[in-house]
Amino acid sequence: xxxxxxxxxxxxxxxxxxxxxxxxxxxxxxxxxxxxxxxxxxxxxxxxxxxxxxxxxxxxxxxxxxxxxxxxxxxxxxxxxxxxxxxxxxxxxxxxxxxxxxxxxxxxxxxxxxxxxxxxxxxxxxxxxxxxxxxxxxxxxxxxxxxxxxxxxxxxxxxxxxxxxxxxxxxxxxxxxxxxxxxxxxxxxxxxxxxxxxxxxxxxxxxxxxxxxxxxxxxxxxxxxxxxxxxxxxxxxxxxxxxxxxxxxxxxxxxxxxxxxxxxxxxxxxxxxxxxxxxxxxxxxxxxxxxxxxxxxxxxxxxxxxxxxxxxxxxxxxxxxxxxxxxxxxxxxxxxxxxxxxxxxxxxxxxxxxxxxxxxxxxxxxxxxxxxxxxxxxxxxxxxxxxxxxxxxxxxxxxxxxxxxxxxxxxxxxxxxxxxxxxxxxxxxxxxxxxxxxxxxxxxxxxxxxxxxxxxxxxxxxxxxxxxxxxxxxxx
Numbered sequence: 001x002x003x004x005x006x007x008x009x010x011x012x013x014x015x016x017x018x019x020x021x022x023x024x025x026x027x028x029x030x031x032x033x034x035x036x037x038x039x040x041x042x043x044x045x046x047x048x049x050x051x052x053x054x055x056x057x058x059x060x061x062x063x064x065x066x067x068x069x070x071x072x073x074x075x076x077x078x079x080x081x082x083x084x085x086x087x088x089x090x091x092x093x094x095x096x097x098x099x100x101x102x103x104x105x106x107x108x109x110x111x112x113x114x115x116x117x118x119x120x121x122x123x124x125x126x127x128x129x130x131x132x133x134x135x136x137x138x139x140x141x142x143x144x145x146x147x148x149x150x151x152x153x154x155x156x157x158x159x160x161x162x163x164x165x166x167x168x169x170x171x172x173x174x175x176x177x178x179x180x181x182x183x184x185x186x187x188x189x190x191x192x193x194x195x196x197x198x199x200x201x202x203x204x205x206x207x208x209x210x211x212x213x214x215x216x217x218x219x220x221x222x223x224x225x226x227x228x229x230x231x232x233x234x235x236x237x238x239x240x241x242x243x244x245x246x247x248x249x250x251x252x253x254x255x256x257x258x259x260x261x262x263x264x265x266x267x268x269x270x271x272x273x274x275x276x277x278x279x280x281x282x283x284x285x286x287x288x289x290x291x292x293x294x295x296x297x298x299x300x301x302x303x304x305x306x307x308x309x310x311x312x313x314x315x316x317x318x319x320x321x322x323x324x325x326x327x328x329x330x331x332x333x334x335x336x337x338x339x340x341x342x343x344x345x346x347x348x349x350x351x352x353x354x355x356x357x358x359x360x361x362x363x364x365x366x367x368x369x370x371x372x373x374x375x376x377x378x379x380x381x382x383x384x385x386x387x388x389x390x391x392x393x394x395x396x397x398x399x400x401x402x403x404x405x406x407x408x409x410x411x412x413x414x415x416x417x418x419x420x421x422x423x424x425x426x427x428x429x430x431x432x433x434x435x436x437x438x439x440x441x442x443x444x445x446x447x448x449x450x451x452x453x454x455x456x457x458x459x460x461x462x463x464x465x466x467x468x469x470x471x472x473x474x475x476x
Contacts, residue, residue, distance in 0.1 A: 070277020302329020
């Protein structure tokens, strides 16, 4: 019995000694930390820094992916313009309209790469009082950027996004001048517009030039893109003259309202790239959501405003005015989509629809044949929407207006910007179209008025079994 107790005692002593040894070793380790623990702490700190850097890199990449996606949407608006214009004009000019819209993208892409983008975002003297009128350095061919150097990607993404906007500006004039523009003249005026006229406007504004220095505000291009294209469209239609047999007061019926409606829906979807994409990043959820909602509300209000006003004036529910009314609302909100409240966007959209109806009547009374109402949608509503920033802009969103605690400074800057862009585009486009007309490359051959521009210039028709085609070699 005593022997058994002795064995138990030995076991107890052994276990106790082991426990004491373990605690003692741990205490010694805490009192004298090895170098490995210090390295581990430093590693944790480095890992946190790396994680922050990686998060910034992810956000940077996400921003540029968003800009690209938005650019894809804006570029797809070319299809919307083609469908809208093709549906709104007469059957004998649809092929020509499709060809011209497609070539707007092609011609603009080349000239904007060669010189246009270099003018729009050229370097300038930032210290020049009042801002710069022209860039000091024009980055021809993107200054040789080819994607092989760090930072090239951001420049290439920026070029693509801005090219899509330039293409939209060029194609606006195509609709107003539809059915009677010489195809060679069309290629020439698109090239001049994309290489010089539009880029200068961009340089003065988004490029940091003198209008930007005066406080002019245009978030996504009501004036910079749409009014520029609209003024060129009006001047071009004036110099070109009306379509053969055009009776003012009774515009020709649209050839295919179904196609026109499809084109309008495409444009509406593309406008989310136009406006929301102009945030130039995906980091500010407040701004992304606000711009998307304002864009939507203005489009709906524009369609309703134009529809009800047209019905009040004529007693009919006119589909063409419903479609153009939504576009009028979209154009009107483009300038202030990030600087006005949703309620204000409804006001801007509805009033833009009214501006559209009034402008179409004025242009018709002036006996200018704008085939699709391009000036009224883009020119008149673009100017109106830009001015409205100074009237209903939100101080909390960065646009102090006359009804929200601001002074007349914002409205004054808007008036200056609209006036200057209208004068610049009006004078330069008048010179351009007058020269093209004197060279006999602006108006299609008079023979085309007899058989239609599609048959004469393209030997084609979207309805070949219905409309006559010009035989190859037939010069009559």
